[in-house]
Amino acid sequence: MKAKVIITPKPEVLDPQGKTVQTALEHMGCTGVGEVRVGKYIEIEMDGDADTVKAKLSEYADKFLANPNIEDYRLKLED
Amino acid sequence: MKFAVLQFPGSNCDQDCVHVLQNVLGHPTRLLWHKESVLGDVDAVLVPGGFSYGDYLRTGSIARFSPVMQAVKEFADQGGLVLGICNGFQILCEAGLLPGALIRNRSLQFRCEHVYLKVATQDSPFTQAIPEGKLLRIPIAHGEGNYFCDAATLEELEAKEQILFQYADRDGDVTDHANPNGSLKNIAGICNTARNVAGMMPHPERAAEAALNEDDGRLIFESLIAGLNPAPAPA
Numbered sequence: 001m002k003a004k005v006i007i008t009p010k011p012e013v014l015d016p017q018g019k020t021v022q023t024a025l026e027h028m029g030c031t032g033v034g035e036v037r038v039g040k041y042i043e044i045e046m047d048g049d050a051d052t053v054k055a056k057l058s059e060y061a062d063k064f065l066a067n068p069n070i071e072d073y074r075l076k077l078e079d
Numbered sequence: 080m081k082f083a084v085l086q087f088p089g090s091n092c093d094q095d096c097v098h099v100l101q102n103v104l105g106h107p108t109r110l111l112w113h114k115e116s117v118l119g120d121v122d123a124v125l126v127p128g129g130f131s132y133g134d135y136l137r138t139g140s141i142a143r144f145s146p147v148m149q150a151v152k153e154f155a156d157q158g159g160l161v162l163g164i165c166n167g168f169q170i171l172c173e174a175g176l177l178p179g180a181l182i183r184n185r186s187l188q189f190r191c192e193h194v195y196l197k198v199a200t201q202d203s204p205f206t207q208a209i210p211e212g213k214l215l216r217i218p219i220a221h222g223e224g225n226y227f228c229d230a231a232t233l234e235e236l237e238a239k240e241q242i243l244f245q246y247a248d249r250d251g252d253v254t255d256h257a258n259p260n261g262s263l264k265n266i267a268g269i270c271n272t273a274r275n276v277a278g279m280m281p282h283p284e285r286a287a288e289a290a291l292n293e294d295d296g297r298l299i300f301e302s303l304i305a306g307l308n309p310a311p312a313p314a
Contacts, residue, residue, distance in 0.1 A: 008181040
């Protein structure tokens, strides 16, 4: 199955990239734009049932794919 | 005393470190390729700057899985001296040998310039030979040097005097204006609680010989050497 890992900067971490994108959107004339946060998106092909994949991926994300000092992550699975 | 300088694919300050340690300071130094799993007979390890593994995923995040880093972890756990410079600092944080993380500069710019460093404590093997009150003028060159950690970690860093260097202005005042990257508390370098592992974003190896008309960085290497000479190497 295809697993998706979405990684975002923790709320308390300054995200200058997000801030810059927000400003650029405003410069484009976009209205109604609030805070922007820029993160990462990773797709991984995994074998196994959903529970196993979720357990394994959480471990991989905790140890490597995300840095718990600065990032949060969430997982999505697709058949 | 004997130094090892690590070399990852993408390291680019390794030869500068070897030059300073070997040719300027006269200590035997060898390069250790990332695939080596044994450090051999060394007194101190330098993790140099560069863009190890292309900075993929996060700066320093891939290097920590290399065989040589497992050996460095063991060496550090036994009290061996380890200094990470720039990308080396990022690697040591990712490897969990130092607390916190280095994130994108708040300006989003790659900053390549000279900075002044206030030496926050002389009580470390990395700062002990620096005269009291001496302000160091050393270059930085990084895009991700913005030191971040949670509030509890920062409190511990301050309480245990683990902050070694802070960005300052030419008068030695630690101001926001003198902060080139947005680091918490203007942090430019820290050490671990055991004080044998340190990381810093500025490049002392680029300011370590009189021929360059700047040698403040030399004081950091001389601190390491002064600390090791009287004491036997860690077991």
